[in-house]
Amino acid sequence: MIRNVLSIAGSDPSGGAGIQADLKTFSALGVYGMAALTALTAQNTQGVSGVHPVPPTFVGAQIEAIFADIGVDAVKIGMIANAAIAEVVADILKRHRDVPVVLDPVMIAKGGAALLAADAVDALSRRLLPLAAVVTPNLPEAAALLHEAEAKSREDMARQALALSKLGPAAVLVKGGHLDGDESPDVLASGGTITWFEANRLPTKNTHGTGCTLSSAIAAEIAKGLPLAQAIASAKDYLAQAVAAAGQLSVGSGHGPVQHFHALWADNEGVRK
Numbered sequence: 001m002i003r004n005v006l007s008i009a010g011s012d013p014s015g016g017a018g019i020q021a022d023l024k025t026f027s028a029l030g031v032y033g034m035a036a037l038t039a040l041t042a043q044n045t046q047g048v049s050g051v052h053p054v055p056p057t058f059v060g061a062q063i064e065a066i067f068a069d070i071g072v073d074a075v076k077i078g079m080i081a082n083a084a085i086a087e088v089v090a091d092i093l094k095r096h097r098d099v100p101v102v103l104d105p106v107m108i109a110k111g112g113a114a115l116l117a118a119d120a121v122d123a124l125s126r127r128l129l130p131l132a133a134v135v136t137p138n139l140p141e142a143a144a145l146l147h148e149a150e151a152k153s154r155e156d157m158a159r160q161a162l163a164l165s166k167l168g169p170a171a172v173l174v175k176g177g178h179l180d181g182d183e184s185p186d187v188l189a190s191g192g193t194i195t196w197f198e199a200n201r202l203p204t205k206n207t208h209g210t211g212c213t214l215s216s217a218i219a220a221e222i223a224k225g226l227p228l229a230q231a232i233a234s235a236k237d238y239l240a241q242a243v244a245a246a247g248q249l250s251v252g253s254g255h256g257p258v259q260h261f262h263a264l265w266a267d268n269e270g271v272r273k
C-alpha cells in the first residue's frame with residue numbers, strides 16, 4: 001500500500017526548499033505527498049525577500065480537511081512562522097497522537113532571514129516538541145531551543161541532544177553541518193542512548209533546502225515502516241546523493257537546490273529527450 005505523508009510547512013516559489021522540496025522528496029521516495037501551507041515566502045536561491053503567513057485558523061482548516069478524509073501515515077512539520085500557527089497545529093496533532101511527527105524546527109534561512117518570529121521559539125518548544133517522534137535541529141536551532149551557545153564539538157552536540165530530549169520529543173537528531181572541519185556528523189538521542197551518523201562534508205554551495213529534504217525523507221521512510229535509526233540512515237543517504245547530483249540542475253546563481261530525482265531521471269536533461 002502506498003503511504004500518505006503530510007507536510008505542514010512554508011512555500012518556496014523557487015522550488016528548492018519548503019513544501020516544494022517536501023513534495024519532491026515524498027515523490028522521489030515513493031509515498032503520496034500532501035501539503036498544508038503555513039506561509040508564502042518570496043525567495044530565490046539568493047535569499048528571502050518576503051514572508052506572508054497564512055491566517056492560523058486557515059492553517060488549521062487545511063489540516064482538519066486532510067484528517068477528515070485521508071489516512072495520514074506520517075507528518076513532517078517545517079516552517080511554522082509564528083506562535084499562533086504553532087498553537088493551532090499542536091491543538092490538532094494532539095488529537096492524532098498515533099501519527100508519527102518529524103519536526104524540523106525551521107528558524108532562519110541560509111541568507112539570514114527569519115522564518116520563525118522571535119517570540120515563537122517558546123511556543124514551538126512548549127507545544128510542538130512534545131508531539132515529535134523526532135526533532136531535527138541544526139546547531140543554531142538546537143542552541144536557540146536550549147537558550148545556550150551553539151555547539152562547537154561532538155561533546156556539545158551529544159549533550160544538547162540529550163538536553164533537548166528532556167523537553168518531550170521521543171528522539172532528537174542534532175545535525176552537525178555547521179561544525180568546523182571536514183566532517184559533518186549528526187547525533188541521535190533516543191531513549192537516553194546516543195547514536196552517531198558519520199558523513200564527510202560535501203564541497204558544494206548547492207545546499208538550499210537540505211534541512212527540508214532530510215526531514216521529509218525521514219518522514220517518508222518512517223511512513224513506509226522503517227525504525228527511526230534506519231529511516232535516518234536511509235534519508236541521509238538519499239540527501240547525500242541529491243546534493244552530489246545537484247550540478248545536473250541550472251537553477252539560480254546563489255545556493256542552488258539539490259537534485260531530488262537523481263535516482264529517477266536517466267540523464268542530466270531529465271526524461272525529455
Ligand code: PLP
Pocket residue numbers: 009010011012017018019041078079106108109110111115207208209210211212255
Ligand atoms: N524557505 C522555506 C519556506 C523553508 O521552509 C526553509 C526551510 O528550512 C527554507 C526556506 C530554508 O532554506 P535554506 O535551506 O536555504 O536555509
